[in-house]
Amino acid sequence: MEGSSRESGNALLFLTDEQLRKGIEAMFFAYRGFTADPDRILADLAYGRAHHRAVHFIHRSPGTTVNNLLAILGVTKQSLNRVLRALVEDGLVRNEVGKRDKRERHLYLTEAGEGLERRLSDAQRDRMRTAYRAAGPEAVTGFRQVLEAMMDDEMRKRYDALKELKG
Amino acid sequence: MEGSSRESGNALLFLTDEQLRKGIEAMFFAYRGFTADPDRILADLAYGRAHHRAVHFIHRSPGTTVNNLLAILGVTKQSLNRVLRALVEDGLVRNEVGKRDKRERHLYLTEAGEGLERRLSDAQRDRMRTAYRAAGPEAVTGFRQVLEAMMDDEMRKRYDALKELKG
DNA sequence: TTGGAATGTCAACAAAGCTGACGTATTATT
DNA sequence: AATAATACGTCAGCTTTGTTGACATTCCAA
Numbered sequence: 469m470e471g472s473s474r475e476s477g478n479a480l481l482f483l484t485d486e487q488l489r490k491g492i493e494a495m496f497f498a499y500r501g502f503t504a505d506p507d508r509i510l511a512d513l514a515y516g517r518a519h520h521r522a523v524h525f526i527h528r529s530p531g532t533t534v535n536n537l538l539a540i541l542g543v544t545k546q547s548l549n550r551v552l553r554a555l556v557e558d559g560l561v562r563n564e565v566g567k568r569d570k571r572e573r574h575l576y577l578t579e580a581g582e583g584l585e586r587r588l589s590d591a592q593r594d595r596m597r598t599a600y601r602a603a604g605p606e607a608v609t610g611f612r613q614v615l616e617a618m619m620d621d622e623m624r625k626r627y628d629a630l631k632e633l634k635g
Numbered sequence: 636m637e638g639s640s641r642e643s644g645n646a647l648l649f650l651t652d653e654q655l656r657k658g659i660e661a662m663f664f665a666y667r668g669f670t671a672d673p674d675r676i677l678a679d680l681a682y683g684r685a686h687h688r689a690v691h692f693i694h695r696s697p698g699t700t701v702n703n704l705l706a707i708l709g710v711t712k713q714s715l716n717r718v719l720r721a722l723v724e725d726g727l728v729r730n731e732v733g734k735r736d737k738r739e740r741h742l743y744l745t746e747a748g749e750g751l752e753r754r755l756s757d758a759q760r761d762r763m764r765t766a767y768r769a770a771g772p773e774a775v776t777g778f779r780q781v782l783e784a785m786m787d788d789e790m791r792k793r794y795d796a797l798k799e800l801k802g
Numbered sequence: 803t804t805g806g807a808a809t810g811t812c813a814a815c816a817a818a819g820c821t822g823a824c825g826t827a828t829t830a831t832t
Numbered sequence: 833a834a835t836a837a838t839a840c841g842t843c844a845g846c847t848t849t850g851t852t853g854a855c856a857t858t859c860c861a862a
Contacts, residue, residue, distance in 0.1 A: 481775075491763050504787060517848090533808085572808065613770040615662065617765070625691070627661065680836080684817090716840085720841090740840070806862100811854100813854090
């Protein structure tokens with residue numbers, strides 16, 4: 469049989485509105501679960517998701533600049549600045565003037581910052597791990613493939629750039 | 636080989652922190668893409684994501700009550716009320732006093748409301764369809780499995796309840 | 803040396819969440 | 833019949849996190 473029983477990735481699938489709607493709802497409800505555990509931790513600390521995201525990506529790319537973080541998070545510098553200021557004041561993030569370009573500020577987590585990052589990502593990874601194990605390795609591959617296909621090109625570049633850090 | 640090369644769903648997987656972090660980042664960036672298209676449409680209309688969610692779930696469960704919508708969206712009645720009031724004033728949502736229980740208000744989209752819902756979900760489904768086709772049918776199954784495993788139990792119940800509406 | 807880039811900061815505002823309090827029907831319970 | 837509970841709406845005030853716009857500073861590079 470030509471085309472065969474194992475459809476290739478770019479086969480023209482028949483996708484009903486219902487199937488697609490279910491996917492949309494799955495994203496909605498799953499994202500709630502995805503953020504639920506960190507949110508609980510953050511609530512006690514008077515921090516929000518914005519702080520979590522900043523801490524996450526600074527941990528991921530130590531020494532990243534404000535501008536780079538801005539682009540990854542997709543917010544204005546004013547919005548990010550408020551969050552960063554709080555984190556610096558609370559001693560979770562360290563600010564270092566660039567050596568090559570002294571206009572730039574390189575961002576690092578302090579030990580306390582790394583501690584918070586651990587707490588938050590432990591919680592989030594626990595849920596992710598449980599979900600991955602429940603679904604199985606093939607499902608995980610598919611999960612990642614669909615998510616990557618769902619990103620804007622610009623964001624996929626940034627996502628890939630992060631991936632290459634520790635491969 | 637016992638266990639075989641095709642690992643079962645509940646096999647104990649070796650999942651590195653890096654793999655899990657990539658999953659977390661994939662969720663973050665993909666969710667941005669997921670909401671990007673409707674967000675652009677909504678911006679022109681002075682509506683936000685909250686309005687989109689209300690419209691989506693009223694479309695999905697016509698005649699649903701305020702209380703039910705509250706539970707699905709996971710917000711307070713004050714927050715939802717603000718959104719609903721705007722939608723009713725703008726003639727997108729219709730409010731009907733319950734026949735069996737007159738305390739309840741059943742919610743329906745008007746024709747204009749259905750029109751907006753179409754516009755929004757067309758945009759969102761286009762992206763979902765493109766992603767599904769790019770990733771292939773097996774990936775789609777895995778995608779859904781992981782997302783469902785990631786939900787809180789409470790939310791999975793609501794998600795399943797929606798699924799059963801039109802199968 | 804001058805232009806532009808990167809950063810920080812001030813002010814004002816908006817969306818969308820929250821809590822708490824209160825009112826009004828309506829229904830359920832005792 | 834009286835009381836309690838439920839469903840909904842609304843007012844007031846607060847928080848987080850985003851937005852613009854304006855402006856100063858620092859510093860690289862042409």
